[in-house]
Structure formats: C-alpha cells, structure tokens
Amino acid sequence: MQHHHTPTASAPPGSKAAVLANFSWLDRLLPLWILLAMAAGLLLGRLVPGLQALLGAVQVDHTSLPIALGLLLMMYPVLAKVRYGELGRMARDRRLLTLTLGLTWGLGPLLMFTLAWLFLPDQPAFRTGLILIGIAPCIAMVLIWIDLAQGNREAAALLVAINSILQVLVYAVLGTFYLQILPAWLGLDSQVVRFSFWEIARAVLIFLGLPLIAGFLTRLVGVRLKGRRWYEQVFLPRIGPWALYGLLFTIVVMFALQGQAITNDPAQVIRVAIPLLLYFVLMWSIAFGVGKSSGLDYPRTSALAFTAAGNNFELAIAVCISLWGVTSQQALAGVIGPLIEVPVLISLVYVSLWLKGRFRNPG
Numbered sequence: 001m002q003h004h005h006t007p008t009a010s011a012p013p014g015s016k017a018a019v020l021a022n023f024s025w026l027d028r029l030l031p032l033w034i035l036l037a038m039a040a041g042l043l044l045g046r047l048v049p050g051l052q053a054l055l056g057a058v059q060v061d062h063t064s065l066p067i068a069l070g071l072l073l074m075m076y077p078v079l080a081k082v083r084y085g086e087l088g089r090m091a092r093d094r095r096l097l098t099l100t101l102g103l104t105w106g107l108g109p110l111l112m113f114t115l116a117w118l119f120l121p122d123q124p125a126f127r128t129g130l131i132l133i134g135i136a137p138c139i140a141m142v143l144i145w146i147d148l149a150q151g152n153r154e155a156a157a158l159l160v161a162i163n164s165i166l167q168v169l170v171y172a173v174l175g176t177f178y179l180q181i182l183p184a185w186l187g188l189d190s191q192v193v194r195f196s197f198w199e200i201a202r203a204v205l206i207f208l209g210l211p212l213i214a215g216f217l218t219r220l221v222g223v224r225l226k227g228r229r230w231y232e233q234v235f236l237p238r239i240g241p242w243a244l245y246g247l248l249f250t251i252v253v254m255f256a257l258q259g260q261a262i263t264n265d266p267a268q269v270i271r272v273a274i275p276l277l278l279y280f281v282l283m284w285s286i287a288f289g290v291g292k293s294s295g296l297d298y299p300r301t302s303a304l305a306f307t308a309a310g311n312n313f314e315l316a317i318a319v320c321i322s323l324w325g326v327t328s329q330q331a332l333a334g335v336i337g338p339l340i341e342v343p344v345l346i347s348l349v350y351v352s353l354w355l356k357g358r359f360r361n362p363g
Contacts, residue, residue: 031346037251045259055257063314066253071140071314072211074246077239078143079215082157090158096300100159103287103308105166109135111282113178115275117188126272128179128191129320129333135174137163138310139208144247145310145345149352151302159307164208167312168201199322203315251342258335272333276340284309284348298359302352309345313337
C-alpha cells in the first residue's frame with residue numbers, strides 16, 4: 001500500500017481531509033473496492049454453476065487453493081516492508097507485549113465465549129464455530145489493517161510472530177477449555193473435541209511462515225544488491241498495491257465459495273453476524289483505549305488494537321472442516337467471520353486514522 005505522508009496544508013490533523021490525504025487513490029476508495037468484491041463474489045457464486053466445486057477442488061490445508069494464494073499474495077508485500085533489524089528493539093517493549101498477550105489471549109477468547117452463549121444459546125454448532133474463531137488471533141489480514149492505519153509495522157510483525165507460535169502451543173488447550181471445561185463449570189452444554197496439533201502447526205507455517213520467509217529474504221537481497229534507498233523508495237511502492245489486489249481477490253473467492261450458503265439462509269447469517277460485529281468493535285475499542293491510556297504512541301496503539309481485534313479464520317475454518325465437514329454449521333460460522341471482519345475492520349482503519357490527531361505524539 002502506498003502511503004503519501006503529505007497531509008494537505010489547510011486540513012487540521014484528524015479531519016477527514018487529512019486522513020484521506022495520507023492515502024493513494026487506490027487506498028482511498030478501498031471500502032468501495034471491498035463492497036464491489038463482495039458483490040462480485042456473491043453474484044459469481046449464484047450465477048456460475050459448479051464454481052464452488054471448482055474453487056474448492058484443490059485445497060491447501062483445508063483452505064481452497066485460490067484463497068490460500070490470495071492470502072499469500074496479500075501478506076508478502078506487507079512483510080517485505082518490515083524492517084527486520086528493528087524487531088529486537090520491539091521485543092524489548094514490555095508494555096506493548098504484556099498488553100497484547102493479555103488482550104489477545106485473555107480477554108478475546110472470554111469475550112467471544114460470552115457473546116456466543118448470549119446470542120446463540122440454542123445453536124451449538126454456530127456457537128462452537130464462533131468460539132473456535134475467538135481463540136485464534138489473526139496472523140494474516142491484520143498486517144494489512146495495521147499497514148493501512150499507519151501503525152507500527154515492526155510491532156505488527158513481532159506480535160503476529162508471537163501469536164502464531166502461541167497458536168500452535170495453546171489453541172488445542174484453549175479449545176478444550178472453552179468448549180468443554182468452562183461450560184461444564186457453568187452448568188452449560190459442553191463439547192468434547194479432539195484437536196490435531198500438527199494441523200494447527202501446518203496452518204500457521206503455510207499462512208505465516210511462507211510469506212514471512214519471502215518478505216525477509218526479499219528485503220535482505222534487495223537491500224544488499226541495490227541499497228536501502230532503492231529498496232524502500234522504488235521497489236516497495238512497486239509491489240505495495242499487490243497486497244490490496246490479494247485482499248480483493250481473496251474476498252471475491254471467499255464470497256463466491258459461500259454465496260449459496262449466505263443467500264439461502266440470511267436469517268442464520270445475521271444471527272451469527274451480530275455477536276461477531278460486537279466482538280470486533282468491542283475488542284478494537286478496548287485495545288485502542290488501553291493502548292492510549294497506557295502511554296503508547298499512535299503507531300503502537302493502532303498495532304495493538306488491530307492485533308487484538310483480528311482473528312485467524314483460516315485456522316478456525318480448517319479445524320471446523322476437518323472435525324465436522326465442509327458443509328457443517330461450524331465451518332459456515334468460520335466463513336461468516338471474515339465476511340463481517342473485513343468491512344468492520346476497514347471502517348476501523350478510518351476511525352483509527354481520525355483518532356491519530358488525538359495523540360500528543362502521533363508518530
């Protein structure tokens with residue numbers, strides 16, 4: 001994504017004009033492109049017979065190959081922008097790391113559990129799907145949101161790397177706790193679910209490992225051969241828009257794959273969408289407020305807020321498909337996740353940029 005940090009002279013910081021001045025025209029119309037991508041996906045899914053079967057024919061770890069390619073294309077340019085040499089400095093930022101771990105692994109799963117039971121007490125399959133989303137922090141799209149919101153990329157890369165390692169280690173433990181142990185304590189229905197450690201590790205390696213290695217090597221080789229100035233001023237602007245193309249392509253494919261399920265029973269989709277909507281907005285708002293009141297600057301506060309609010313639907317969907325099948329309600333809940341997350345978090349990018357002016361040191 002190309003950001004031109006040249007706010008208009010007359011626009012006060014935090015005003016809509018100043019916010020938009022930071023965007024290239026491609027980024028400026030992003031909500032429109034996303035809406036068009038969603039509509040195109042739904043139309044394709046409805047109008048082209050056999051498209052779902054074709055798109056889902058080849059799978060990468062229970063994820064349709066086109067979606068997997070879209071995600072990798074989306075993350076590569078963002079990870080090529082990260083200044084990996086600064087990660088050590090970020091790793092010493094105790095306040096940021098403590099807040100992230102507390103919000104992402106403590107508050108997030110508990111909030112999703114609560115909302116799932118409040119809104120879907122009579123829908124165990126959908127509820128399970130939501131809880132499995134809630135225990136998986138995002139390790140893919142979150143990098144795009146932080147990049148667009150002009151958050152700290154190095155902090156984003158570090159937080160995503162930490163979350164991905166923790167995901168491999170604790171996803172099965174949290175799943176057992178929130179689906180089995182906690183409901184039993186509270187006298188609610190509990191579910192016994194067997195998680196595959198290797199499946200979770202494989203999903204993380206594919207969706208974060210590959211683009212991370214590619215981004216790191218690109219920077220290493222590019223800077224060594226042509227110098228840092230060429231790399232950051234010529235090469236990065238050239239590959240920047242590919243992240244957006246990857247995002248839009250992923251959205252089209254996602255909606256095309258699920259168009260039938262979404263348009264066949266919109267009432268069910270709305271029931272699952274309401275707790276998801278509340279979850280994304282509440283998590284983002286709490287994390288942003290906590291970051292600002294803890295004295296973090298704007299780039300780190302926005303990185304914290306989007307890291308806390310985003311979820312790893314690729315992993316949740318892969319787990320749901322392997323346990324209950326591709327047409328299960330659990331998998332459908334996993335799919336509804338990003339359909340709500342994408343428009344909500346792109347809206348929060350604009351809110352974040354608008355709030356940037358409220359910081360003493362916007363960064």
